[in-house]
Amino acid sequence: MTEHITTPFDAESTAADVVAGIDLTGRRAVVTGAASGIGVETARALASAGAEVTLAVRDTAAGQRVADEIGGTARVARLDLADQASVAAFVAGWDGPLHILVNNAGVMATPETRTPEGWELQFATNHLGHFALTNGLHRFLAVEGARVVSVSSAAHLMSPVVFDDIHFTERPYDPWAAYGQSKTANVLFAVAGTKRWAADGITVNALMPGGIMTNLQRHVDPDAMRSMIEDAGAEGFRLKTPEQGAATSVLLATSPLLDGVGGRYFEDCREALPNDGNMVSGVAAYALDPETATRLWEVTEQTLAR
Template identity: 75%
Template sequence: MTLSTNFGYASTAAEVIEGIDLTGRRAIVTGGASGIGVETARALAGAGAEVTLAVRNLEAGNRVADEIGKGVLVAHLDLGDQASVAAFTAAWDGPLDILVNNAGVMATPETRTPEGWELQFATNHLGHFTLAKGLHRALAAADGARVVSVSSSAHLRSGIVFDDIHFRDREYEAWSAYGQSKTANVLFAVEATRRWADDGITVNALMPGSIQTALQRHVDPEEIARLRAAAGSELRPWKTTEQGAATSVLLATSPLLDGVGGKYFEDCNEAEPNQPGSPRGVAAYALDPEAAERLWVVTEDMLAG
């Protein structure tokens, strides 16, 4: 039975967090200086949480922190740089109640990190994996910590191609690479919830919806129009950033999610299984526990060098 709420497609972050008191709680939002990250941080801070914006651009982060006001801190984090992630986690002190893995890159030209990793997988999955593992002790020290993994309906474009994750032998295709990284975000939620259950940590993934943000900077506007047209009768209007942040905030704060983990949500409700040809729902391979465990092991091996 899927988990349903009274919220939906048009709900905003402010609406889903109304009445929730986060005083004394601490949160991190990666990519908190732009797009839905700003609105996620704004909602959490507005409910009383101390929020750290983990950002590549400190100047932009400080502008957002000043705009939101009291209780918002800024720290440098480049998810594509494992040394940067390690420095961030080493500097963190004390419990952590909420980690929102929000940052990401989308449909980039073929780019590799110094390790030879495909950039989207390295940033969207490997960076957040290292971050969450590095903060595991802090999450375990909190009471019922939550990790939120921002995925995408683009996960429907590709499962994990374990034989060639980094496109070394197959031709690079930007959307397949993005889709693979977004499937990894869901599988992380599945396996992390299983592994960290005894620590009271739950992890859920989500599709925020279609929002016009800097995430699309590598994509031609005509291509976006074509992709949206291909959705046909299931096409929905663009969401505002406030609406796009709603599902993240719901997963991070709602009492309805107490003890709930390893699931994928869209429009503030648990997603139904994807039906062939539909841009909605969750692919079975993204929730496959065997694939989730395999990806975890493969990821650890990859990071170990």
């Protein structure tokens, strides 16, 4: 591992700050979950720099409202990451080079829910859906080299991937443990994806956007969320605006400072340090372990092939 990466930006920076002066004319981008929250601001920043942005969303009417507001070449396509047929349809509808893929969509702390395949919903949406999407688009990402951005969370510190029971068929369902392992999977995907696709000029990085109150928290009681933050020992922890929350995603998608950089986890617009035991910052060693990343890739391929 080379030296720890810092940038001129920080927790206060916005997506507009980090993309200022960058020209994305002629570049094509996809942002999943771009109809709300930080996805909107991610898409807005990319479009403002001249990129042709596709908003990949479940609710196409909401997505169209965002696209109309953003203007330019923003377009909308339907994508439900929990539905493998929807992922396949999105891939089948894509043509031509793809330069930026921001795997931003996600669900958090949902009640116990299973897909028709029997997969736990959070893992199915946050990891399996994005894995299938990115692999399906691989040939387009490889045309001119691309950046893939995997939106993870400090919640990855809540759980490694529990390979013996990923889908909670043997253990009691815990919404936060399920969310945590799906977010760990997002980081491991960046590690393995960068290794596998380096020869194609594709890099994959993961990130923690910060604490932002968006529609993502719709299954979480606000008082419970505040208590969790306090219990985590997060002194001085401050919520971000959606514009600030999108900054690290946009940095990883666009900044020349990160040319050729992959397989890493960032927070507050810089590479995260190893976690020191708190539950709100830093990266867990198990999330960056290359052997675990390879194992997850293989298990995921086997799961999706069934």
